[in-house]
Amino acid sequence: MDDTESDRIDKSLRRARGAASNRDGRFERHARLAFHDGWGLAEETRPPLRTEVAMERARTILARNESPDLSFDRSVNPYRGCEHGCVYCFARPSHAFLGLSPGLDFETRLTAKPNAAERLAAELSRKAYVCAPIAIGTNTDPYQPVEKRLGITRAILGVLREFNHPVSVLTKGALVTRDADILGEMGRAGLARAGLSLTTLDPALARAMEPRAAAPATRLAAIEALAAAGCPVWVSLGPVIPGLNDMEMERLLAAAKAAGARGAGYIVLRLPREVGPIFRDWLEESFPDRAARVMNLVRQIHGGRDYDPEWGKRMTGEGPIAALIARRFAVASRRLGLDRPWPPLRRDLFRPPRRGPEQLSLF
Template identity: 60%
Template sequence: MEAAKGRGARSNATGRYESDRRESFDDGWTGDDAEVQPLRTVLTPEHARTIIARNDSPDIGFDRSINPYKGCEHGCIYCYARPSHAWMGLSPGLDFESRIFFKPEAAGLLEQSFLAPRYRCKRIHIGGNTDPYQPVERTLNSTRSILEVMQRFNHPFSIITKSVLIARDADILGPMGREGLASAFVSITTLDRKLARAMEPRASTPAKRLEAIRRLADAGCPVGVGFAPVIPGLNDHELEAVLEAAAKAGATTAMYVTLRLPLEIKDLFREWLADARPDRAARVMSLVRQTRGGRDYDPDWSQRMKGTGPVAELIGTRFKAAIKRYGLDAPRRPLDETRFRVPPDARPQMDLFDLPSATVA
């Protein structure tokens, strides 16, 4: 199947909860006929009631998160968030990267949460599902508005992205980072422009992501690099090179995740692999299964992030050696949760809750 220009998924299969099924077919058109128009992005406002999501997964390092967007234009073929679009009756394929939902009241909802009488401050992670700095953020500024609320309330947060657009907000991330209230991660899966273009078609180039690390570090924000996902047989040979480049740019810590293929992602990834890298598709899938006990994916929370077996163990060993070599193994400083405060201009709103004090511990 011919790929849609600038998109990652090769198909748009129906979501798993739908009773009807969409199937592609050959309608006879060829490359000699008129070119099909590019797939356009559709933005839809989502009027949510709450903005902070909570989870109790023992293998995730945070229990509170904010996702300014549902769906992601970056179109990363391996994205673990793709199956979530099925909950809205949409496809985890092309719909996921072209039907984007945003929350216009995000900043107001966050402020209301912070003003609630029973609210207790704890680090919030931004972008745990979809990227908070995808292309539409340039005009919508949803993520920016959330960071501004975080800054007003001295609320600690961490954030992760694949976009150089995060450097736009260095004026917030820098000062808060220096005060122990913010940290950032930039995900870099490859230094190969061609592979990045095929695998993450609308994300920033590898060079731009390194630039983002440099600009955040120069501003004073602690920044790490995420080599995620590690795809055996496709990008795993770049592990050391990516970590070295990130360290030179100013990263001080690192993490990795082995490729995960839950639900619809396994079929989307196989389809992409057969089209984009047919010469190594069988080899890659064989190595992936070797990290998952012979299956495409093992959902066991105790091992889903890293995998098991000799291939996974070798990746882990190389990672540990590399972060030590490049100085990325320093202990991560916990963010300061004691400095949360309600700003003076929010006190009239607090009176609505009959709070005796202007400070919430």
């Protein structure tokens, strides 16, 4: 479907949401479009969008990947969809596999996996399992608002602590500080580290791009709290959007360092599949004076397209603008001491807990 004003849902109905529309996913055979049929004097009154959470009994919980540009080969995602509503989220297209829209459905129709911890314990207990760090927060945020009520992420961390299994967490949610006790204990043992994603220090821009994520100052406070608890913390500048937030890079890194971050990384804006039109709609609505320039710069770092999915390029882009971003990041990180290599998370402590009556070892 073309990008048109008719696709957009009234602002009053999507308050504190990121996407402006609810276009159907790429697998749907028919497109749905709401319009006024002319009957009556005014359109029917529609209630504001509410968040719905469906429960899914997961059969497996460890997701594997072989991507050469990722630093992990396994991950756990407690939720499908994300109420934070980040308009640029590269995970939005995954909602199309559920027959739902990567637009507003992604933010309002969530799926939770309440048996995630149980399944994880079973998978880690298999004799053939080989320990390697698990990443949490790679697709949707493990500390989105619904986690406060359901506690699935905390239960997962509890299993990992019981097994002495290494873990890395990435989030925009300040709720991560609730689990500072577990992450701190594991961090001091060399088993855990946490990442906080920062995109801007401007509260207004953050509220527009990431309407239900923690405010920038709150994320910085979360870095401080986790570091104080003993969990090593890094900051992820992501996404870097040329012409919109790239000018803040040095200030973001300095603020993260002052809060206690020990490392840093960055990712340029990625607009796979349905994310492209969703982001462009938002940009034209929120920043009409610079929308064309921002998209022109984005295309320059992705070979003339909205997005280049090629491994090795998709995270950093290419060309002069991408090279300048990389150079600025490297210089600022080195000056702040955020470029030092991290020791690998420990694997040698991994021990599945004994179940049932204790059995003496033969040797």
